[in-house]
Amino acid sequence: KSVMDRDVIDRVRKDTVGCNHDLIHFNNAGASLMPDYVVNAQIEQIQLESQVGGYEAAELTLDKTQSVYQHCAQLINAQSVHEIAAMYNATDAWQAPFYSFVKTLSQGDLILTSSAEYGSSMIPYMQSIGMYGIRIEILADDEYGQIDVLKLKKRLNSDDCTRIKLISIVHVPTNGGLVQPAAEIGQLCREYQVPFLLDTCQSVGQIDIDVEKIECDALCATGRKYLRGPRGVGFLYVKKDSVFDTIEPYKLDLYSAHVLNESEYVLESHARRYESWERNYASWFGLGAAVEYAQALTMSAIESQIIFLSNDLREKLSQLPQVKCTDRGLFKCGIVGFVVENTNAQDIFSYLKSHRINVSLSNASSTPTQMRIDQLDKVIRASLHYYNEVNEIDQFIDALRRYINAHGSS
Structure with missing residues (x-):
């Protein structure tokens, strides 16, 4: 059943303009x-x-600027505000540690990743193969379609295990509800002393993230997705004394490093070495407000409510003809991927949009390896949040049923 009280749901919907304009x-x-x-x-x-003036406004809000670091650190249970860096988005926050680390590798070194990776991560992997001669290996999945932790442990004990230099995975992929077993992977990374880079752009804000339990060395997040923040802002977590805390970033400016003289500079300490001087302070404060809003509701309540709603949607989708849910994983989150056989996904997207129902489409290029394995070209993605309601799910199901009855074939 619903975890959040009715009065809480009513309040957050009242706080949200889009919920008051017949929009699902x-x-x-x-x-x-x-x-x-x-x-x-x-x-x-x-x-x-x-x-x-912009500079003067920044000076007047210094305390407010620093408080956002504190809120982001608290959200993921980071041990210090110095482990948080302000970034432009999750891609920026992922590329900063990745490109900085990969340039330290040697030809033949190995990065382990998952079949569920973003296309935007696969491109840097492929680029790095050409630039540095490294190797990329896709980890095996278990019967649930998530990373097989037992096989990962065997891989870390294999003959060429010393060439494994990084494990880099996405926590939740773009095309469905899979949640990778990040804590188990992090435990193996600590045991075998392999750095762990985790992309949580789809999970921060919907899943209660604890970096101490996950034991990742770096983590990237964005504001615009489940945190309910603005676009064009995110943050990076860098664990103190991890490899990402000691290497030199692949790009520097007068904020990430300091000029000593005309031939020497010194790096900013800790995560701030990945930042740039210029930022959008309005977006940064919007991110801080979004984290505060989530913390007031508590992440445990948010996660439970999202799971309740997404399970309800999956159950109702399973009762529709020609509909197949495509989500992998033992534990599934608020993202629900599905296909409707003998129909055109783009047409369904447009039909739903014409009825003021927002969903999205995940193309094969967005998650290339997993989509190839699962023989999928396009997936319709419905991603729910705690402010959504069961009656919205019912309206969505009714609209989809009408489309199938009119355009589908058995």
Whole structure:
């Protein structure tokens, strides 16, 4: 049953403009609807900048700027604000440690990854093969379609295990509800002393993330997805004294490093070495407000409510003719992927949009390896958040049923 009280759901929906305009927003893995608290945090900063100037506004809000680091650290149970870096988005936050690390590798070194990786991660992997002569290996999946932890342990004990230099995986892929067993993978990484880079762009904000339990060395997150923050902002976690905390970033400026003289510079300490001087302060404060909003509701309640709603959607989809859920994993999150046999996914997307129902499409290029293995070209993705309701799910199912009855064939 629903975990959140009715009055809490009513309040968060009242706080969310999009919920009050006959819109069913099931595209939270793309970009969630921002609550008023987040919108106002950005407007206030923009207004301040227009009144006193951008530099001057930044100086007046120094304490507020630092508080966002604190909130982000608390959200994922980081041990220090110095383990958090402000980034432009999750891709930026992932590429910063990855490209900085991969340039330290030698020809023949090996990076282990998953079949569920983003296309935007696969491209840097392929690029690095050409630039540095490294190897990329896709880890085996178990019967649930998630990384097989037992086979991973065997791989870390194999003859060429000394060439394994990094395990880099996405926690939740873009095309479905799979949640990789990150904590078990992190435990193996610690046991075998292999750095662990985790992409949590789809999981932060919908799953209660604890970096101490996961034991990752670096983690990337974005504001626009389940955190309900603005676009164009994210953050990077870098564990103190990890390899990512000691290497030199692949790009530097006057904020990430400091000039000593005309021939020497010194790096900024800890995660801040991955930052750039320029930032959008309005977006940064919007991110901070989004984290505060989630913390007030508690991540445990948010996660439970999302699981309740997504399980309800999967159950109702399973009762429709020609519909097949494509989600992998033993534990499934708020992203629900499905196909409708003998229909065109783009046409369904457009039909739902015409009825003010937002979903998205995941193409094969977005998760190339997994989609090839599962023989999928396009997946319809409905991603639910805690502010969605069961009656919205029922309206979605009714609309999909009408489309199938009109356009499908058995």
